Amino acid sequence: MASSDSDLSRDTVPSALKILVAGGFGAGKTTLVGSVSEIAPLSTEEVMTEASYGVDDLSGVESKTTTTVALDFGRITISPSLVLYLFGTPGQERFWFMWEELSEGALGAIVIADTRRLETCFAAVDFFERRGVPFVVAVNCFDGAHEYEAEEVRAALTLDPAIPVILCDARVRSSAKQVLLTLVTRVAERMAA
Amino acid sequence: MQAHDVFDPGGDPHGLPHRDAVGGYGDAEPGDPDGPEAGPLVRPYVIAQGRDHADTVKLDMISVVIAAKRAEVDEMALEPEQLRILELCRRPLSVAELSAHLDIPVAVVKVLLSDLLNRGLALARAPYTAKSPVSRDVLQAVLDGIQRL
Numbered sequence: 001m002a003s004s005d006s007d008l009s010r011d012t013v014p015s016a017l018k019i020l021v022a023g024g025f026g027a028g029k030t031t032l033v034g035s036v037s038e039i040a041p042l043s044t045e046e047v048m049t050e051a052s053y054g055v056d057d058l059s060g061v062e063s064k065t066t067t068t069v070a071l072d073f074g075r076i077t078i079s080p081s082l083v084l085y086l087f088g089t090p091g092q093e094r095f096w097f098m099w100e101e102l103s104e105g106a107l108g109a110i111v112i113a114d115t116r117r118l119e120t121c122f123a124a125v126d127f128f129e130r131r132g133v134p135f136v137v138a139v140n141c142f143d144g145a146h147e148y149e150a151e152e153v154r155a156a157l158t159l160d161p162a163i164p165v166i167l168c169d170a171r172v173r174s175s176a177k178q179v180l181l182t183l184v185t186r187v188a189e190r191m192a193a
Numbered sequence: 194m195q196a197h198d199v200f201d202p203g204g205d206p207h208g209l210p211h212r213d214a215v216g217g218y219g220d221a222e223p224g225d226p227d228g229p230e231a232g233p234l235v236r237p238y239v240i241a242q243g244r245d246h247a248d249t250v251k252l253d254m255i256s257v258v259i260a261a262k263r264a265e266v267d268e269m270a271l272e273p274e275q276l277r278i279l280e281l282c283r284r285p286l287s288v289a290e291l292s293a294h295l296d297i298p299v300a301v302v303k304v305l306l307s308d309l310l311n312r313g314l315a316l317a318r319a320p321y322t323a324k325s326p327v328s329r330d331v332l333q334a335v336l337d338g339i340q341r342l
Contacts, residue, residue, distance in 0.1 A: 013285050013318040016255040017327065017335065036342055042293035044254075046300065073289055078338035082331065085255050085287060101254070105322035107335070115209065122212040148209060156209035173342065180339045188332050 014077075018085045019183065020102055022128075023112030024120020028140040028170035029088035030072040032112060035176035037074025037086060045070050046098070069098055093123035103127070108134040108187045110179055112170065115139060115148045118156055125157055134187045136164040138179045162189075250307035252288055254299055255320045258306060259285045264314045275305050282315055 021029045034041045046069045072088040089095070089102055103109070111124045121137075128135040139153050150165040159165065164182050168175045260282040268276060274295060281294055288306065292299045309315040321327050327335075 013257050013259050013316055015318055016257050016287055016320040017331075018255050018320070036339075042290060044289050044292040044299055045296075046298050071289070073293075075287075075290070076338060076342065078334055082334055082338070083257065083285075083287070084335060084338065085289065087254075087289075105253070105320060107321070107327065119210045119212075122210075125212060152209060155211075157212050177339060177342050181336065184332060184336050184339065188329070188336070191329065191332065 014079075014081050014083045016083045016085055017078075017107050018087055018102075018105070019180070020087050020089050020099075020106050020109040020133075021112065022089045022091065022099075022109055022121070022124035023140075024091040024114055024117055027091065027112040027114040027117075027120065028142075029091075029112055032110070032138070032140075032168075032170035032176045032179065033072060033074040033086045033088050035171060035173045036076060036180060038077060039075050041072045041074045041088070043070050043072050069095055071098075071102075089124075091120055091124070096123070096127065099124075099127055103131055103133050106133060108136075108183045110183055111135055111137045113137050113139045113153055113157070114142075115153065116142075118153070122157075125159070129160075134183070134190050136166065136179065136183045136186055138166055138168045138170070140170045141167050250310050250317070251319075252303045252306060252317060253320050253322075254289045255287045256317045257285045257287050257320070258282050258291065258315050258317045260315050261313060264312075266314060271309075272305060275309055278302070278305060278309060279314060285318075 021032055023029050030041050069090055071090070074086045076084040076086070078084055084107075087102055089099055109124070109128050111121050111128065113121045125135075125137070127133075137153065137157065137159065139148070139150060141147075150167055154161075154163075154165045157165075164186055166179060166182055168179050170176055258278075260279045266276075266279065271279075274297060277295055278291055281291060286294075288299060288302055291297075291306070292302045295302065297305075306315065306317065310317055321331075
């Protein structure tokens with residue numbers, strides 16, 4: 001970086017990796033992050049000015065709107081030299097410009113599917129497919145309800161057969177952990193391929 | 194946030210809406226990343242003294258920052274927020290964490306930080322990027338780390 005400091009070796013500053021957690025509003029992004037994070041999820045806010053397209057709940061409002069975009073994230077310290085951050089990304093497609101920056105250099109992504117409103121994850125699936133970001137689909141089973149099988153969700157999302165689809169309960173650490181492991185394994189497989 | 198709350202059961206026998214296999218969901222979204230509307234706008238920052246990207250060191254949301262241990266800090270030359278950053282960064286913290294702890298937008302934290310970096314008061318480590326992808330060893334470390342949770 002631009003700065004150097006002789007009494008501070010680079011080794012004392014860990015490198016960071018990030019995994020994105022995408023999905024519709026209320027799908028369980030922050031819940032999943034909180035289940036595995038070593039800190040209570042933090043929130044950073046960005047105030048953005050954007051054109052209002054009149055296609056969402058702000059329709060009718062004048063052409064420029066200011067939107068506060070909150071990003072919830074958590075942290076897992078892997079080792080003294082490696083930290084993993086998990087970012088819950090705003091679900092709505094009109095925030096794609098944030099996904100651009102967020103997906104840059106991301107290890108991979110978890111798309112949380114809420115079968116009550118499956119279409120809310122379509123944009124995220126499209127985005128990661130297009131960008132070649134490795135991802136898995138985690139079907140969040142609210143209150144243990146297994147309404148759909150993983151294969152039905154896979155079919156509805158027309159996913160590449162190689163992309164894992166797993167049922168999970170985002171509130172349960174062991175379940176959220178399994179989702180993370182599935183993603184990192186998928187990343188490793190892609191690397192080997 | 195209500196944009197997706199409307200659920201259209203559609204005609205699918207299983208009750209799940211189907212995604213179009215290729216291309217976007219729906220047609221001609223105004224938010225199409227390739228469209229002419231592209232690009233967020235950057236607003237001016239008061240606490241960053243009106244500076245913007247121009248003299249900002251390239252920092253990522255997950256660049257990890259630590260305060261230089263023995264650097265002499267001229268408190269008068271710094272913004273109060275910058276002093277807070279140095280305080281918080283006695284242990285390594287990411288730009289995103291600083292933003293959350295200080296309740297200041299990420300873009301502003303980046304400007305304040307790049308000034309500190311240029312003065313040699315802090316050190317930042319760039320995250321892994323597409324240009325410096327992770328090695329197999331790092332991936333294994335991540336797997337092991339998650340296993341331990």
